[in-house]
Amino acid sequence: MQKHKILSFLLALLVSIGLWVYAVTVVNPNDKTTVRGVRVRLVGTADLESNGLMVTGGEEQYIDVEISGSRSDLKELNSSSLEAIADVSSISSAGDFDVSWTLDPPSNIASGDIKLVSSTANKISVKVSERKVRPEVPVVVEYVGDLADGYVRNDAVLTTDTLSVSGPAEEVNQIASAVVTVDLQGRTDTISGDFTYIFVDQDNNVIDTSSYLTVSVPTVRLSVPVLAFKQVELGVRIIDGGGATVDDVEYKLEPDTIGVTGSKDVLDKLDKLYIKDIDLADVPEDQTWDIKPEMPDGVTIRATEPSVRLTLKFKGLITRKFTVSSEDIIFHNESDSLSPGVQSIVITVRGKASDLNELRAQDITVSADLSKDYDSGAKKVLLTIKLPKGIQAGVIFGPYYLEMVERTS
Numbered sequence: 001m002q003k004h005k006i007l008s009f010l011l012a013l014l015v016s017i018g019l020w021v022y023a024v025t026v027v028n029p030n031d032k033t034t035v036r037g038v039r040v041r042l043v044g045t046a047d048l049e050s051n052g053l054m055v056t057g058g059e060e061q062y063i064d065v066e067i068s069g070s071r072s073d074l075k076e077l078n079s080s081s082l083e084a085i086a087d088v089s090s091i092s093s094a095g096d097f098d099v100s101w102t103l104d105p106p107s108n109i110a111s112g113d114i115k116l117v118s119s120t121a122n123k124i125s126v127k128v129s130e131r132k133v134r135p136e137v138p139v140v141v142e143y144v145g146d147l148a149d150g151y152v153r154n155d156a157v158l159t160t161d162t163l164s165v166s167g168p169a170e171e172v173n174q175i176a177s178a179v180v181t182v183d184l185q186g187r188t189d190t191i192s193g194d195f196t197y198i199f200v201d202q203d204n205n206v207i208d209t210s211s212y213l214t215v216s217v218p219t220v221r222l223s224v225p226v227l228a229f230k231q232v233e234l235g236v237r238i239i240d241g242g243g244a245t246v247d248d249v250e251y252k253l254e255p256d257t258i259g260v261t262g263s264k265d266v267l268d269k270l271d272k273l274y275i276k277d278i279d280l281a282d283v284p285e286d287q288t289w290d291i292k293p294e295m296p297d298g299v300t301i302r303a304t305e306p307s308v309r310l311t312l313k314f315k316g317l318i319t320r321k322f323t324v325s326s327e328d329i330i331f332h333n334e335s336d337s338l339s340p341g342v343q344s345i346v347i348t349v350r351g352k353a354s355d356l357n358e359l360r361a362q363d364i365t366v367s368a369d370l371s372k373d374y375d376s377g378a379k380k381v382l383l384t385i386k387l388p389k390g391i392q393a394g395v396i397f398g399p400y401y402l403e404m405v406e407r408t409s
Contacts, residue, residue, distance in 0.1 A: 031071045032117060036064045037079040040101050040124050044089025049131060053094060056168050056212050057127030065103065069114035077114070081106040086124055094130045098123040129212075132169040136162040139197065139220055140177045145185030147226060152261060152302065153184065154225040160217065163197075167213035176202045180220050190226050194219040227261040227300075233272045234258055234293070234308060241281025243351040243394025248317055249280065254309045262299040270299065275308060284350070284396040286313045319350045319396065322361040329383070329402065333371035341403035347385060351393025363388050368402060379404050 040061045048054055063084060067077060084101040091097055100123050105111055141156040163178050178197040196219055199207040234253050238246040253275075260267065275293040289310045295301060324347060326340035347364065349356060365386040368374075373382035380401040387393055 029071060030068060031074055032066060032068045033074045033077065034064060034066045035077050035079060035082055037062045038065055038082050038084055038103075039079070040084040040086050041104075042086050042088055042126070044087045047089035048091060048128065051092060052131050053091065053128050054131040054168065054212065055088065055126055056129040056210070057096075058125050061124045063101075063120050063124075065119045066117040067103075067114050068117050069109075073109050073113050076106060076109055086126070088126060088128070091128050094128050096125060096127050099126055130169040131166065132172040133164070133166040134172055134175065135164045137165050137175055137199075138162055138177045139180060141180050141182060141222065141224075143182050143184050145183050145187075147184050148186050148188045150229060150264075151188055151226055152229040154227065156180075156182065156222045156224045159221040163220075164216035165199075165213060168210070171207070171209055171213055174201050174207050175199045176204075178220070180222065182222075182224055184224075184226075187226050188228075190223060192221075192223040194221050196220075228264040228267050229259060229261050229302065230267040230270065231257050231259050232270055235272050235274050236310060237274055237277045239277060239279040239281075241279050241394060242284070242396045243349065243392065244280040244314060244317060249312055249314055251278075251310060251312045254311075258293065258306075258308065259302040260295065260299050261302045266296070266298045270296065276310060278312065281394060281396070281398075283312065284319075284348070286311075288312070314350075316352065317350055318353045318356055319348055320356045320359070322347050322349060322359070322364055324361055324364060324366050326402065328362070328366065330365070330367040332367060332369040335370050335374075337407050338370060338374070338404045339407055341379070341405040345383070345400060345402060347395060347400060348397045349387065349393050350396045351391065355391045355393050359387070359391060359393065370404075374404065379406075 040063060042055060042059050045055055062079075065082075065084075067074065083104050085104050086099045086101040088097075088099055091099075103111070103114070103116055105114055139158060139161050141158070143153075147153060165172055165175060177200055179200050180195045180197045182191060182195065184191075199209055201207055234256055236251060236253070238249065238251075240246065258273070260270070260273075262270075273293060273295075275291050276289065289312075291308050291310055292306055293301065293308060323344050325344045326342060329340070329345075345366070347366075349359065349364075351359075367384045367386075368381045369384075370381055373384075375381070378401075380403050383400045383402055385395050385398070385400060387395070
C-alpha cells in the first residue's frame with residue numbers, strides 16, 4: 001500500500017514537470033521582436049520653463065528598438081502601445097544636448113519582463129532655447145487701396161491694441177509690432193471683422209516665426225468706419241441795422257469751406273452752411289470772431305482745426321456822438337416821484353458822412369415810458385431813440401438807459 005502511494009506521487013511529479021517544460025518551451029517561450037517608429041516623449045519641460053528655458057527642437061523623434069521577452073508580452077508591443085521617455089529637467093542652459101531615454105511599456109506589462117536588445121539610437125538630440133515673454137506688442141493697422149470717391153475713413157477701432165507673445169528669445173527680441181493690413185479699395189461702408197497679422201522688426205521687415213512662438217490671440221478684431229465726405233461752403237447772414245446794410249460791410253471767412261462727414265443722403269442736401277447771423281445793430285465797429293460751426297444732425301466736422309475765423313469790416317461809414325439834454329427827453333406816464341438823475345445822455349450814431357454831417361442833437365427824438373419801461377430795482381428807464389426820417393444812419397452801442405432818482409417830499 002505504501003509502495004503504491006510513492007509510485008503515484010512520482011508519476012504526478014513527472015507530469016507536472018512535463019507540463020511546465022511544455023508551457024515554457026512551447027506555449028510561452030522567450031523571443032525577440034523589433035518595434036519600429038517608437039515615439040520618444042519628452043518629460044520635464046515644465047522644469048525648463050520655470051528656469052526660463054524651452055525646447056525648440058527634437059520633441060518629435062522616433063526610434064526602432066529590438067526587445068526580448070515572452071511571446072505573450074511581445075505580442076502586446078507596437079508603436080502605439082510602446083514609447084520611450086527622455087527627461088530634460090536637468091538641463092539648465094540654452095544649447096544642443098544629447099539626452100538618454102528609457103522604454104515605457106504598456107501598463108499590462110511589467111518593465112522587468114522585457115529587455116532592450118538594441119536600438120537605432122541610444123540618445124536623442126534636443127535643442128533648448130532661452131524663453132522670453134513680451135506682454136505688450138503693439139498692433140499697427142496699415143491700409144492698402146483707395147476708398148470710393150467722396151468717402152473717407154476714421155481710425156480703426158480695435159478690441160485689443162497689444163498682443164502678448166512668448167517663445168524663443170531669438171524670435172521675440174526681433175518683434176517690433178504686429179501689422180494688420182486692411183484693404184480699402186472701392187469701399188463705401190464700414191469695414192469690420194477678424195484680421196490676421198504679421199510680425200515685423202524695427203525696419204518693417206517681416207519676421208518668419210516658428211511654431212514655438214505663442215501669441216495671446218490668433219486674430220485681431222477691428223472696425224474701420226467709412227463715411228461719406230464733402231467740402232461744404234461756409235457763409236454768414238447779415239441783418240441790416242445800426243445805420244449799416246449788407247452793402248456797407250465786407251467779411252472774410254478763414255477757411256471759407258469746411259470738410260464734413262455723414263451719411264450720403266444727408267450730405268447730398270447740404271450745399272452751404274451758415275455759421276452765424278450778424279445783426280449790424282449789435283456790432284458797433286469792426287470785429288473778429290472765432291467760431292466753431294454747429295453741425296446739423298448726422299453731420300460731423302472733419303478738420304484738424306474745427307474753428308473758423310470771421311472778420312467783419314465796415315466801409316464808407318462814420319460815427320458821431322450827440323449829447324441830448326434830459327430836459328429834451330419826452331416822458332410818457334410821468335411820475336411825480338421820479339426825476340432824471342443826470343442832466344444829459346450821449347448817443348452814438350453811425351451812418352454816411354453826408355447824413356451825419358447834417359444831423360443835429362435836436363433832430364433826435366428821445367422818449368421814455370415810466371409806467372412800462374422803468375426798472376424800479378435798478379432805478380433806470382429804457383430810452384426809445386428815433387432819428388429823422390430819410391436819414392441813412394442808425395443808433396449803435398444801445399440800448400440806452402436814463403438813471404432816475406426818487407423825489408423826496
